[in-house]
Amino acid sequence: MKKLTSALVLLLIIVVVGGLGLRHFAQSRMESAIADLRTAIGPGASFTYATARPRILARGARLTSVSYRNQAMTLTASEAIVGRVTGNAVDGQHIGALTLRDVQVMEPGATASIASLVLKGLVLPNTGPDLFRAPAPPRLDSLVVDSAQVTSLHVAVPASQTDLTVAGATIRDYGLGRTSHLDVETLAVQVRVAPTRRIGVGHLRIDGPDFAGQIASLLQSGHLIHTVGRRRFDVTALTIDGASPLLRVGHLEAEQEASASQDDLETTLTDLSAWPSPPQDQSLLRMIGYDHFAGRVHAVSTIQRQSGTMSLHPLDIDAPEMGHMTIMADLDQIPVDDPANMPETARIVSATIDWQDRSLADHVLDGLARARQVAPDAYRQQIQAALAASPDPSMQALGHFLAQPGQQRLRVMLRPPRPISVLMLGVALSMAGDPSTAGLLGLSISTP
Template sequence: MKKLYPAIPLLILVLLVGSWGVHHFAQRRLEAGIADFRASLGPGATFSYATARPRTLARGAHFTAVTYHNPAMTLVAADVRLGGLTGNNVQGEKIGSIVLRDVKVMTQDSTISLDQVALGNLVMPNTARVTAETARPLGFDSLVLDTGTFTNLHLAIPASQTDVTIGRMTIGQYGLGRSSHLDLEKLATQINLTPTRRIAVEHIQLDGPDFASEVASLIQSGHLVHERHPQTMDLKKVEIASTHPMLQIDHVTTSRFSTETEDKMDTNLTNLTLWSTGTDNPSILNAFGYDHFTGNIHVNSTSDRSAGHVHLEPLTVEAPEMGNLSVVAELDQIPFDDMAIIPETARIVSAAMTWEDRSLASHIVAGLARSRNTDVETYRQGLLAMLATSDDASMRAMGRFLQSPQDHPLQIALRPMKPVNLMMLGVALSMAGDPSVAAPLGLTISTP
């Protein structure tokens, strides 16, 4: 044992020299990596920091007071830690983990701030310059990310006076061809225009979409790609409000399965409440004598994208205060690439509806009486007498329904000679007693 004592100082010296050598090598490699990164930034871009220290075996680094700037945006982070650096010019730079604290991203139109960004197994695109001998470098849409967590995100867009906050957002399996996962907690949006609008969702979960392919499609064509991944969406506690509550939904679930041309979707809305916008801006609820709607909605649909066709089987609405509706329908001219114009283009090919009434019928009769400045009971009795003596079977069925709504569910069938525009359905139903209208629409009304 005594013979080992003289070797101990030598061993310590070797360790000290070795650790200094490893640190020196790591520092040199870090400086070389920073130089290469700066050289690849392109015109008008800069990268600066207060301190930079290498991590173990030159496989990572710790930066403080980082600033990255290019003509389009500026990114500032108080602290950046990278680990597990590997990769090459062909496959792109691989980062095992990267954590940024106190982050702010500023563009001409918006500012984003976050408490922390934590990314795992990130593959950065190859940013080598394009030459005749090399392939075009990968774009932002070609990032690959196994996991990403974003904490306390705040987005401000001054031009539209919009603020968005997210308590926590997690994305998983981002990359071309991957089925991704997105999880958001406490999403809140406020639009400070007049009138103010507030949108809040307690929790959002998406599984299945290929987010990277969607980004690539938007960059290349401006349109979203049609995906064939099975997808699910789950939302909890959705709220929209202004100076008063406007909409609340306890729970929304959607599942979707797609082929090249067909989509099958199943959607449930649980405890949906819609409020009237008030007497200063009356809605259809006001016209029927209600100040809100509460109910559950279930939609099961099959869409043929190539034909612009949708089959509903069924659409059900269960409203304890008003009644229950069930609809089976065929629609065409559905603009899948621009769903905002559905009311203008969609047509009804055929439809069958069943209404089980609880209070809606009496509210409608009362509203019609008020619009004619007539006593409600007097108007009701006159209407029942007119329907009972009608030569049209559909009108007599309507009379039986209005006489005792709870005992006679109303069944309406629509089989027009040619498809009718969706927006014209209300007009068509209001003229159901006119044979010149009802016959071309194939409109029949019955009660069981």
């Protein structure tokens, strides 16, 4: 019995002493890791906390009242839980898991709050020989993260009176040269500067882009670079509202296959509804008797980067209450690296438009009759008689179509001698009855 008691006492002593030794080792390792972290973030930043306790088995620590500051930003969190810390400031600091709670981020022009942020596989970069001369902490594009999860994100930009909220978001495989993935649940943006706008997204998923590489490009050159590979965009429940509804998209899908010389893009919008912007009563849509557009859009396009040309093959617009349009077109002067400017620069080289009418033709004729204060039936007869008497076969074909628009297809072909600006197309078509304008458009109309 005495031998057993002695053995138990000895075991207890070993456990206590070993535990104290292990805790001391963990405390020392934690302090060393924090020192390395402070070195990694550079001399222009500070990192403080209220309490820090080592997590022995997790090779990490639990910190409270955490604060990080540099010249451009302040970040605070009520709690930080760090696990599986390896490496150092010279070789790169590896953090297996990092959880931040009640996060506040403050910059001169914006503030953000996050209920929780969970990072896995975080790597702070190797600072190399400039370790002690770095003028700023590592940039966002220089980090590596296997996955990041955000809950309850809110961003406010007072200057533009803009608020953004996200219920939850996940990004995977973030880092230079990595194929990244982004999932966002319930995004809402509100802009209070006139004209006020509210934008909502039920779910957003993006697969394929190198997000870190794109951020690096923006920081270094101010614009996005072209990258090769396959990308997919998936958006559900997209809404844009002003004082009244402006846009609803049930589902948007886009797939892009990009090479060094060519971009192929396929886009589909289903359950699409679009209302005219205020003043709505002055919109063309309202003038011809429609409250809004409702339908589906499917587009397949190919861009040749070296020549700056684009082919639509096809653009398909199906509006059950109006009609069905199919457009095959070739365009040039495409700004391949700045698509936002495409409407201003793009020109139509050739186009073929097929139209199957459901009600649009009658609505247009009724709207024109009202504008001229003429009875609709009398105006129809006047238009059809003028088109039938025209020596131009295209005008005769248009008159034949307007006589029974729901029973035949209308084809409009544009083969201009010189490419025509997309912005000028609408004006030119409104003057298509003028032979000189028709010649500039290379216009021909038929009812195949």
